[in-house]
Amino acid sequence: MELRQLECFVAVAEESSFTRAAARLHVVQSAVSATIAALERELETPLLLRTTRRVGLTDAGRELLPKARATLDAARDARDAVHAVKGGLRGTLRIGTMSSLGLIDLPALLGRFHRELPAVTLRLATAASAGGSPGLLAALAQGRLDVAFVSIRGHPPAATHLRDLTSTPLDLVVPRDHRLADRNEVAISELADESFIDFPPGYGNRAVTDRAFTAAGLQRRVSLEITDIDAGTDFVRQHLGIALLPRAVIPSGNDLSILPVTGADLDWPISLATPTGRTPGAATRAFEHLVTQYLANSPTGSLPCASPP
Template sequence: MELRQLECFVAVAEESSFTRAAARLHVVQSAVSATIASLERELDSRLLERTSRRVELSEAGRVLLPKARAVLDAARDARDAVDDANGGVRGTLRIGTMSSLGQIDLPSLLGRFHREHPAVFVHLATAASCGGSPGLVEALTEGRLDLAFVSIPGPPPVGVRWEDITRTPLDLVVPPGHRLADQSRVALGELAGEGFIDFPVGYGNRAVTDRVFAAAGLSRHVVVEITAIGDGADFVRHGLGVALLPRGSAEPGSDLVSLPVTGADLDWPISLAMRSDRTPSAAARAFQRLVGKHLW
């Protein structure tokens, strides 16, 4: 049994697809199929059930998966130890990120990380491609990501832990002619009946807002869904609705009015999430230290 065989098996198991596993491993799909077939012959057992839509683990595959991950983790730790002895961190670091991180300057962080660890290749996955923060967490638990910037109110799910980085209040943003524009602040109940511009279900901002309205027993109508904070301000500017956006999204002196909302916990949390049941790689640990040094 070779590490490459186990690597292919874990990739197919986590991606539920030979095609996506091949892309992840940077090889052709036929090579992945041949490697899995050789592993199944060696173990004299079918590890994967192929259907027309997806690939699923057989009973033997479910038994092998945690053992295969443990072997690959041990091999990675051995490489990390040698790299550390030689004074460098190597490998690939897969980071998930939301489309907006508020005041967190991710390009600056990644630039600093690259200067400190030039031998690490960083691969970024966005919430838009994964289905919001829940999708990023799922990719994390399935082993497709090493770390992820997420925004999910409440405690982390089983198998995941996260460290809070920042919390930003969500303010109501309205155009100048709006009925609430002349107020200095607004109560949550005054927002009933408004048409909202918001993120899709699953995004951190949306989760915070939905929870607050549900707790207050208020209904809310979302008229436009966006995936970028800047788009929200533009839609408000053109009279398509109001929005609850991170404080500072409407710059002072702009043609928009930003109002704090009273009587509601509208803080938008951003956390760095990681697996709690697997030891992070040296590259992941190095990035965590960088985030801790510059953001916490």
């Protein structure tokens, strides 16, 4: 049994597709199929259920998957240890992220990380492509991500650990000619008959808003769903609805009014999620350390070294 065989098996299992697994591994599909076939011959049992629509796991495949992941993690740790002795960490760090992180400057974080550890390849997966924070957590639990910025209230899935980083209030954004534009604040009870621009179900800020309206005993109408926080104000300007957006990312403008909402808990939390069933690699630990130090030093705007303690 070779590491390459296990790598192909894990990729197919996680992607539920030979085609997507081949693209992920940067090889042709026939090579993935041949590698899996060789592994099945060696183990003398089918590992995958192949249909015209998707690829699933047999009972044997389900038993092998966590052990294959653990073996690949152990091999990664061994490589990391050797590279650390040689003076340079290598590998790939797969990061999931929402479209906005409030006051957290992700490009600055990644820029510093890259300067400190240039041999580590960074790959980003967005909430828009994953299906919001729940999709990012699922990808994390399945081993397709190493770490993810998410917005989840309550208990996280059993396979993930959440570390709270920060939160920012959601403020109401309306056009300047809106009936509420000249107010200093607005009660949530006054918003029941409005049309809202919001994110699809599963996104963190949508969950915060839905929870607040439910707690207030109010119905809410969402007339337009978007996936880009920065574009939210543009839709408001076009009178397509009003929006509750994170205070930290709302741009100023004379054509908009921004109002705090009273009578509701509209804090949007941001957390760093890591898997509980896998040992984090050196690159993941270095990134977590960088995030910790960034938040500790954020009032001064300084960024620390990315090397783990």
